[in-house]
Amino acid sequence: xxxxxxxxxxxxxxxxxxxxxxxxxxxxxxxxxxxxxxxxxxxxxxxxxxxxxxxxxxxxxxxxxxxxxxxxxxxxxxxxxxxxxxxxxxxxxxxxxxxxxxxxxxxxxxxxxxxxxxxxxxxxxxxxxxxxxxxxxxxxxxxxxxxxxxxxxxxxxxxxxxxxxxxxxxxxxxxxxxxxxxxxxxxxxxxxxxxxxxxxxxxxxxxxxxxxxxxxxxxxxxxxxxxxxxxxxxxxx
Amino acid sequence: xxxxxxxxxxxxxxxxxxxxxxxxxxxxxxxxxxxxxxxxxxxxxxxxxxxxxxxxxxxxxxxxxxxxxxxxxxxxxxxxxxxxxxxxxxxxxxxxxxxxxxxxxxxxxxxxxxxxxxxxxxxxxxxxxxxxxxxxxxxxxxxxxxxxxxxxxxxxxxxxxxxxxxxxxxxxxxxxxxxxxxxxxxxxxxxxxxxxxxxxxxxxxxxxxxxxxxxxxxxxxxxxxxxxxxxxxxxxx
Numbered sequence: 213x214x215x216x217x218x219x220x221x222x223x224x225x226x227x228x229x230x231x232x233x234x235x236x237x238x239x240x241x242x243x244x245x246x247x248x249x250x251x252x253x254x255x256x257x258x259x260x261x262x263x264x265x266x267x268x269x270x271x272x273x274x275x276x277x278x279x280x281x282x283x284x285x286x287x288x289x290x291x292x293x294x295x296x297x298x299x300x301x302x303x304x305x306x307x308x309x310x311x312x313x314x315x316x317x318x319x320x321x322x323x324x325x326x327x328x329x330x331x332x333x334x335x336x337x338x339x340x341x342x343x344x345x346x347x348x349x350x351x352x353x354x355x356x357x358x359x360x361x362x363x364x365x366x367x368x369x370x371x372x373x374x375x376x377x378x379x380x381x382x383x384x385x386x387x388x389x390x391x392x393x394x395x396x397x398x399x400x401x402x403x404x405x406x407x408x409x410x411x412x413x414x415x416x417x418x419x420x421x422x423x424x425x426x427x428x429x430x431x432x433x434x435x436x437x438x439x440x441x442x443x444x445x446x447x448x449x
Numbered sequence: 450x451x452x453x454x455x456x457x458x459x460x461x462x463x464x465x466x467x468x469x470x471x472x473x474x475x476x477x478x479x480x481x482x483x484x485x486x487x488x489x490x491x492x493x494x495x496x497x498x499x500x501x502x503x504x505x506x507x508x509x510x511x512x513x514x515x516x517x518x519x520x521x522x523x524x525x526x527x528x529x530x531x532x533x534x535x536x537x538x539x540x541x542x543x544x545x546x547x548x549x550x551x552x553x554x555x556x557x558x559x560x561x562x563x564x565x566x567x568x569x570x571x572x573x574x575x576x577x578x579x580x581x582x583x584x585x586x587x588x589x590x591x592x593x594x595x596x597x598x599x600x601x602x603x604x605x606x607x608x609x610x611x612x613x614x615x616x617x618x619x620x621x622x623x624x625x626x627x628x629x630x631x632x633x634x635x636x637x638x639x640x641x642x643x644x645x646x647x648x649x650x651x652x653x654x655x656x657x658x659x660x661x662x663x664x665x666x667x668x669x670x671x672x673x674x675x676x677x678x679x680x681x682x683x684x685x686x
Contacts, residue, residue: 247517248485248510255509260502264686269506272492272682273485279674280484287666291658325590326582327575335572338564345563353562421528429524437516441509449505 232418233364237371239415241281245379246411247434249273250404253383255441257397259449263387266396270387274380282373289365296357303350307343314350315340321353382407401438408434469655470601474608476652478518482616483648484671486510487641490620492678494634496686500624503633507624511617519610526602533594540587544580551587552577558590619644638675645671 249270256266307314318339319332327335339346351357361367386399408431416426486507493503544551555576556569564572576583588594598604623636645668653663 243521244517248513251513251517252489252506252510255513256506259505259509265497265502268496268682268686269489269493271685272496272678273489273510275681276485276488276492276674276678279677280481280488280670283670283673284480287670291656295657325576325586326579327572331568331572331575335564335568338568339562342563349562419528420532433517433520433524436520437513440516441513444512445505445509448508449501 233361233368234371235418237285237368238375239418240285241278241372241375242379242411243415243430244277244281245274245376246382246404246408247437248277249380250383250400250434251437251441253387253400254397254438255445257393257400258442258446260393263391263393263396266387266393267384270380270384274377274384277380278373278376281376282369285372286365286369289360289368293360293362293365296351296360299355299357300347300351303347303355307347307350311340314346317350317354318346379407379411404438405431405435470598470605471608472655474522474605475612476655477522478515478609478612479616479648480652480667481514481518482511482613483619483641483645484616484674485514486617487620487637487671488674488678490624490637491634491675492682494630494637495679495683497630500628500630500633503624503630504621507617507621511614511621514617515610515613518613519606522609523602523606526597526605530597530599530602533588533597536592536594537584537588540584540592544584544587548577551583554587554591555583616648638672641675642668642672 252273253266253270256269260266315336318336319329322332322335323329339349351359383400383404386396386403387393390396390399409427412427412430413423415430416423419426489510490503490507493506497503552573555573556566559569559572560566576586588596620637620641623633623640624630627633627636646664649664649667650660652667653660656663
């Protein structure tokens with residue numbers, strides 16, 4: 213459930229993503245929240261006699277999943293911020309102490325873009341005149357790092373965790389009301405598949421994908437996970 | 450449990466990441482696999498009388514979680530590939546039909562880097578001489594996209610799913626052998642916390658973080674999730 217810990221973004225796309233980090237976190241949390249507790253409840257419905265046990269297991273899963281995902285998101289955010297600070301210190305130091313090597317690195321970046329050696333040298337000379345701008349350039353284009361929002365980690369943790377809880381309570385809700393787990397399962401399937409479809413539709417809109425196809429994909433994943441969990445739990449119980 | 454669907458990488462870091470996509474997938478799958486089934490089993494241990502029910506719920510969770518994460522990873526990979534192809538077609542078309550606008554976009558990229566207007570024009574003129582190189586430049590630096598590995602989606606799905614299963618079976622193993630769930634929980638805590646520590650150590654090594662601090666962080670998340678699930682399940686059962 214870690215989301216960005218081992219990945220980073222282009223400066224260009226990062227700009228675009230900043231405005232939708234919040235929505236991206238909701239998608240991450242709710243996607244799993246709707247799917248995993250739904251499948252777990254479905255699995256247990258084929259194996260136990262009373263809904264109250266499904267509720268207990270479902271709530272335990274929601275608590276476990278939201279903490280694992282929320283804290284995972286928090287640590288990923290903190291790691292990103294720490295990484296940025298330490299790389300920034302290093303670049304500032306390198307521009308001061310080994311400027312020629314840093315200029316060579318600038319030239320290499322433009323060589324990778326396919327520019328001529330003469331142009332590479334002109335650019336490196338121009339960039340290195342302003343040290344603040346130069347460090348900024350190295351952070352963005354050598355390392356691909358943007359300055360992270362200092363409150364991102366906390367906001368991300370809360371958004372992902374709460375979205376998981378909200379998503380998870382939807383498939384579980386019939387089990388609170390109906391004591392026969394198989395009857396609860398029928399209602400749970402109906403409600404959850406509709407919610408997965410609607411959620412998949414908006415998720416696809418946000419990530420710029422064909423919305424109806426995306427809605428079906430999300431719904432099918434949920435249905436497959438639930439069917440598999442039901443089958444396996446029935447087999448071993 | 451989607452991992453890369455709404456994010457993308459810099460060309461520079463992507464190069465570095467390609468070699469460790471496999472390891473990154475293992476980390477994603479095992480991180481959740483060790484944590485969530487562990488916490489679910491812990492939660493149920495405080496609420497049920499027999500280990501066999503913990504095993505049923507745990508297996509159902511592992512099936513549900515591995516499918517949700519594996520298929521999630523597969524779809525994220527497919528979406529990335531589709532997105533690349535459609536953007537590539539668009540850039541090829543734009544370079545042919547609206548070259549002046551595309552040259553303006555090249556200039557804007559270098560304006561963002563802090564280069565002078567004269568240099569921006571020189572670079573745009575040079576790049577636009579070779580159309581293949583030009584399209585390649587726009588894909589990488591305007592859109593921040595790298596050509597994805599065509600088999601990435603399938604490999605990613607299998608790696609994430611299997612890592613989740615392997616991770617999930619570790620905390621569950623004592624419940625297979627010991628019928629009293631509370632006794633099983635003690636062994637499960639011992640084994641899983643050690644595994645989380647070892648896993649956190651290697652995860653931190655791979656993501657270039659301080660390994661011992663990272664190992665403690667991963668272990669603490671697992672312990673918190675398990676303790677919270679245990680407490681909440683005890684309260685409601």
